[in-house]
Amino acid sequence: MNDLSKQDLAKELEEMQYLLSLHQLCVDTDPLSKAYGACLKESDDKVWSYRISNLMFRIPTIGHTLPVGADDLTVSFSIKARGPFHPDEKIRNPLSDLEFNVVISGGRLNDAGDYINLISSWHLDKHVPAHQEELTKYIHPEYHMTYGGRKMWDLTSFDYGQSLILPTPRICFPPMDGILGIDFVIHNYLKRDFHKKLTEKADYKRLILNSQNRFWKPYYLAIAKAYSEMEGMSFNNCITHLSLIPNLIPGPK
């Protein structure tokens, strides 16, 4: 990460915008265009920052839905992320702030012929417990994925039927940036036949590789350190398995 600049990050967002547009995966790629501008404006040499607001993907029907017959699905992806530019090759925490939301909306016709709006939402959060008291509550991995989230809480009149939506479990998940978030949506909500022309492309894969190196590599290596000395690697202690997977008991090394 030590050779990276805000222009490099902005260019990657712009490249993703071009690829999504060319392969017709997004309704409108303008949110990425704004993210490009935001990245250049809000970042400096020490900190990068950008947001992508409501990048929408139209999804052909997914089978096995509950309620049955849910259709007209749109996935909206938003992210606000901030992180440091690393001055050296040490393994560090790649993000200082993260708000990441995937909202799936659609609808179905009920027996009376009324159109019922449906919504489903996941969010990926970064959280470091602020004080000792928090540690006694529910387990809280530093990077976690939760179902439900603010987008569903915000709705005032929402018929939850028989579903029970809780803020837990908070499932351990590696950190993601805008690029990885888009990849997450594509791979989880679009059939392979639909996206393979894009996702098999070397240009696309390079974007993913770069982001995975920056965000997943430190995460997985920090966890691996629970089981191995990881000699030859230098870790900055701002990312450890203790916060990533709080209940992990280190094994013999």
Next chain:
Amino acid sequence: MAIRYLYVDDNVTATVNGQVTALNSNKAELEIIHQQPMGNWEEERNFFLSKFSEKYDGLIIDLRLDDEKNSKGLQSFYKGTSLAQELRTLSTEKALKEIPIVLLSATAKIEESLDSTGEDLFDIRISKEKLTDESFSVIRNRLIALGNAYKFLIDLKRNTGNYDWSNTVFKVKEEYLDNRFYNKASVLFGKPVHSFVSFIIKSLLSSDGILVSRWTLAARLGVDIEKSEDWEKLVSCFDHSIYRGILCEGWNLWWAYDVESILNEWFSPDVFVRNVKASSRIEVIKKITGLQKLVSAEPLPYSQSSAFWTYCLGTKRAIDPIDGIVVSNQENIAPWEERKYVSIFEALNRKHISSWKDVAATEIERLKKLRTIHSRERFK
């Protein structure tokens, strides 16, 4: 029937005829007849409203009409762009038949006198310098293609019955085209002919995407054109994919989707040709086609990948877009158009800079870094 263009230029006929000799090589197909500007705006306008339409199918015009006096000793004070604008307006008002208008001017003058509004006035712009080198035959073909296209479209627009529009104009079914392109094209078909033609030239014929050029075809096959004796024979394997729609006589292109389908048939179903190295592609192509005199293209200096998919605008050599630097002026390309690149090699030594002008704003930092990394090298 020959396509006849009137060429309005303030130079004397003897000089002009020298310049357009190559274009007049076969007057049965294409004829260029020179005339100096009238020296008087009203007279000029009237000439076009009265005598022009019956004799000519198109207009070639110089940018500067006001340098020399004409044979009657009159000097014009209007520019080529003003006259072109007036003629387009008259066509839209249906006072004048719709015709191709081509700009023929010295390169430097084209750059300095034209702003972006001027760009849409002319179907194509030609530098006078290009008339004397090998590109004259391309220019000739494009002039003929434009003449034919305008006649064809004017005729077609009179047809109010039901017909397969896509097949008639592009020689393919509607489902075959990118739906965004199809929608825009069908809307523009209802507008003046020059708007439609401008769009087709800019967004379909001048960019890879729906169609591909010869260099792109070579890149996707992984072939070094110059070193491969069997290149033309290989190209003929794609004859079925040649673009035969409107303006095809002036632009030699192939349907991208068709080319990819043929390639995919030659390789195993789970192989993504885009990611295959050129040398491996050539091996498979040799086996399937039986053509042996094919040499795989090599990456340019500073390029890493040989999974070529496009070409460098400067050197015309094959590149992988990963190794490409995006060229400037592409912020507003249509979503179905693929971007144009130069190789890192070309971006650094700028030998063919007139073909690409500049890199995109998003690439400036990257180019700076590359320049620093390679600064110890010497460039010819």
